[in-house]
Amino acid sequence: MGLPRVAVFSMGGTISSVASGGKGVEPTLTGEALVSDVPEIAGVAEVSAVSFRRAASGEIGVGDLVELAAEIEGRIDGGAAGAVVTQGTDTIEETSFVLDFLVDREAPVVVTGAMRNPTLPGADGPANLLAAIQVAAGDAARGLGTVVVLNDEIHAARFVRKTHTSNPATFSSYPAGPLGWISENIPRVVLRPTGRHKMAIPEGAQDTPVALYHVALGDDGRLLPEIEAKGYAGLVVEAMGGGHVPSVMAETLEDLASKMPVVLASRTGGGEVLRSTYGFVGSEIDLLGRGLIYAGPLDGRKARLLLTLLLQSGATTEMVKETFDTWLGN
Numbered sequence: 001m002g003l004p005r006v007a008v009f010s011m012g013g014t015i016s017s018v019a020s021g022g023k024g025v026e027p028t029l030t031g032e033a034l035v036s037d038v039p040e041i042a043g044v045a046e047v048s049a050v051s052f053r054r055a056a057s058g059e060i061g062v063g064d065l066v067e068l069a070a071e072i073e074g075r076i077d078g079g080a081a082g083a084v085v086t087q088g089t090d091t092i093e094e095t096s097f098v099l100d101f102l103v104d105r106e107a108p109v110v111v112t113g114a115m116r117n118p119t120l121p122g123a124d125g126p127a128n129l130l131a132a133i134q135v136a137a138g139d140a141a142r143g144l145g146t147v148v149v150l151n152d153e154i155h156a157a158r159f160v161r162k163t164h165t166s167n168p169a170t171f172s173s174y175p176a177g178p179l180g181w182i183s184e185n186i187p188r189v190v191l192r193p194t195g196r197h198k199m200a201i202p203e204g205a206q207d208t209p210v211a212l213y214h215v216a217l218g219d220d221g222r223l224l225p226e227i228e229a230k231g232y233a234g235l236v237v238e239a240m241g242g243g244h245v246p247s248v249m250a251e252t253l254e255d256l257a258s259k260m261p262v263v264l265a266s267r268t269g270g271g272e273v274l275r276s277t278y279g280f281v282g283s284e285i286d287l288l289g290r291g292l293i294y295a296g297p298l299d300g301r302k303a304r305l306l307l308t309l310l311l312q313s314g315a316t317t318e319m320v321k322e323t324f325d326t327w328l329g330n
């Protein structure tokens with residue numbers, strides 16, 4: 001029996017960034033170059049590499065991911081045991097989250113990158129790519145949806161977050177923790193997330209820009225009316241604490257919520273938005289009563305992407321509410 005087939009899609013980022021005549025490093029290496037730099041891969045899987053994009057990860061949009069998801073499904077249907085996506089770490093928590101909704105297959109989809117570019121001592125790209133291919137080629141992560149593998153840890157796309165600008169141990173899944181790890185080249189999955197929610201974006205779907213608004217001390221919300229004026233289709237409010245905004249914003253948010261879905265998330269980075277604790281104007285009880293939608297444990301960035309996908313798939317506000325309430329599976 002031959003080795004399992006793994007499709008690698010490179011999208012740029014630090015893992016592929018070398019000096020190219022300009023001031024710093026830039027994402028220029030091809031997928032083929034990344035793979036051929038790690039001879040150990042040849043003993044793990046039969047890899048075909050595609051240079052899907054060569055960009056800093058802030059250039060990637062939902063449209064790119066819809067296209068990528070279709071290519072990944074095509075490769076899996078064609079016999080690949082799994083797929084690996086290499087890209088910039090800046091947006092891995094977002095791209096993996098989107099792929100988790102869009103790719104509807106049991107085979108593992110593994111997103112990886114690097115914190116130290118190939119020109120630096122201790123570059124982590126080769127080890128991360130090898131580990132990602134080991135996870136994609138094996139059975140341990142089957143049925144888990146999209147995972148992120150870096151620094152020998154396996155994280156669920158739904159929880160993973162970048163927590164440091166330069167440390168190779170930047171990825172965390174607080175408060176859940178990683179699903180598993182890779183030890184002596186063996187991927188081990190010890191936890192499996194509950195529930196899975198898939199979404200299909202119809203061909204020719206409208207662009208549905210969703211704004212993300214981070215609430216801060218003393219903010220009077222004067223930018224909020226611009227959100228409708230600028231043509232946004234939805235809004236995510238990353239509010240203080242358990243879901244609180246200065247009282248001066250409450251009426252404007254209620255008005256916006258009568259015109260577009262407005263999702264209430266927390267800026268704290270951990271825990272769920274509250275539903276029934278505080279009653280002051282601008283509190284979670286007040287805002288949910290004014291029609292804002294509960295984001296649960298999703299941070300603003302992930303909530304924004306879930307709302308974007310829902311709007312692109314044609315969901316009504318009721319369906320948006322229902323999905324935010326149930327996507328965790330319990």
Ligand code: ASP
Nearest residue numbers: 013014056057088089090
């Ligand atoms: N610093 C980034 C990275 O880790 C650059 C990017 O996200 O493209 O790859």
